[in-house]
Amino acid sequence: MSGVDKHEDVHTLAGEYVLGTLSLSERQPVEERLTHDEALQQAVMAWEERFLPYSALAEPMPPSDYLWPRIKRSLKTQAPVHHTPVAQTAKNRPARPRLLNSLPAWRGAAGLGLAAALVMGILLAKDSPVPATPEYMVVLLAPQTQSAGWVVQASTRQRIQLIPLGTFEVPEGKALEFWTKADDWQAPVSLGLVEPGRPIHVNLDELPPLQDNQLFELTLEEETGSATGLPTGPIEFIGRAVEI
Amino acid sequence: MTNEGVTNEGVKNVDVTDVANEFDHAAVLERCARGDHDALHQLYLQEGSVLLGVVIRIVKDRGMAEDIVHDACLNIWQRAASFDPSKGSARTWIFSVARHLALNAIRYRDREINIDHSDPAEFEHDETFQHALRVDEAFDWQTGQRMDTCLQELETERRNCVLHAYVDGLSHAEIAAHTGAPLGTVKAWIKRSLLRLRECMA
Structure with a gap:
């Protein structure tokens, strides 16, 4: 793209970002730039305004009756720090923080939350080997097959156990890495590498207490774990914490 | 530009007779920024099915789409204070939050598949x-x-x-x-x- 007008580039990039044709690896730097690049922010917002009327081409779809109660429940767990008086935030803030940042796409793969909850119901109904009474439980499903691969159970909100429900073939030179992320965290946190077929205990001492809806996933990473500190490989298993 | 015309008076005292009026997205965001749960609910009632329609069209999976609308609502709630009406319309901002969550989600889901180096x-x-x-x-x-x-x-x-x-x-x-x-x-x-x-x- 050498020789192309820089100015034009910003608008084209912004347009492609808004249209959504960029790949994940192309979107991420754009979102990063949006945190501080005023020209790009303006260009993106201009495209958003131009295209918004065409969102009406998608037919409205009434949400299920469960969605609002779920949102309301999540709202209650939100830290109150966000709600300083408006006078101190929107009005006086020197630079607008993040125009269009979005939580990492990581959580997007979690359309499995409800499925996990259902599977969990079944597991609990049977002869569950659950000792004591865990406050939270997560069933990690394989995204492709929707089959349950692991269960996370928490005996306290600081200590969890990851229990395999079967075996998993890890390719040569690769390893399964265990991650978690609550709704209001900026990025997932690694809980370490996992050996297929082996249960592990994890202390969450350095993390906030486990919360409802918190995401857990196992991704396939290099043998020594993700070098970036963030999941990079494909998701093998994923699920959300359900309060019991 | 200040947020003229979006005085809180009319919005705080929402009564049935106001329903026919144009929905004031900017005022609702302002109330979200102050921690008013009811404001988010009003926004949800107004735009929930439109947002879900837009997101389903992108992710093509209802469960995932509801997850994304859930996340979008929380996102809107958390970031309402950062919305700046001088830089764009509130409705545009609200929809952009949901759309980009949806786009990130499908690009993340499909990231292994679409390897494409053509210029x-x-x-x-x-x-x-x-x-x-x-x-x-x-x-x-x-x-x-x-x-x-x-x-x-x-x-x-x-x-x-x-x-x-x-x-x-x-x-x-x-x-x-x-x-x-x-x-x-x-x-x-x-x-x-x-x-x-x-x-x-x-």
Whole structure:
């Protein structure tokens, strides 16, 4: 793209970002730039305004009756720090923080939350080997097959156990890495590498207490774990914490 | 620019007679920023099904779409204070939050599949495809906005590409597969369509 007008580039990039044709690896730097690049922010917002009327081409779809109660429940767990008086935030803030940042796409793969909850119901109904009474439980499903691969159970909100429900073939030179992320965290946190077929205990001492809806996933990473500190490989298993 | 016309008076005292009035997205965001749960609920009642419709169209999975609308609502709630009405409309901002969550989610989901290194520059001159077949409109797309005129000026197949991207969340590769046009051609079309749309809207 050498020789192309820089100015034009910003608008084209912004347009492609808004249209959504960029790949994940192309979107991420754009979102990063949006945190501080005023020209790009303006260009993106201009495209958003131009295209918004065409969102009406998608037919409205009434949400299920469960969605609002779920949102309301999540709202209650939100830290109150966000709600300083408006006078101190929107009005006086020197630079607008993040125009269009979005939580990492990581959580997007979690359309499995409800499925996990259902599977969990079944597991609990049977002869569950659950000792004591865990406050939270997560069933990690394989995204492709929707089959349950692991269960996370928490005996306290600081200590969890990851229990395999079967075996998993890890390719040569690769390893399964265990991650978690609550709704209001900026990025997932690694809980370490996992050996297929082996249960592990994890202390969450350095993390906030486990919360409802918190995401857990196992991704396939290099043998020594993700070098970036963030999941990079494909998701093998994923699920959300359900309060019991 | 201050947020004139969005005084809180009328909004705080919402009563039934106000329902017919234009929904004030900016005022609702302002109330969310102050921690008013009821404001988010009003927004949800007003836009929930529209947002879900937009997101389902992109992710094509209802469960995942509801997850994304859930996340979008929390996101809107958390970031309401950062919304700056001088930089764009509140409704646009609200929809952009949901759309980009949806786009990130599908790009993340499909990131292993769409490996594509072709350079659109190679295809800049590939104009043959468009003559190879007659192209039908993929959308009943006229909305009565000024942008209609600009979209109208694009060739049908290019307009289809742009709308498949915006409405259906299709990637370059998916648009290519969907329309039968070569990948590089699709990329070049979209880039040039964006240039022309911007010129037209200027």
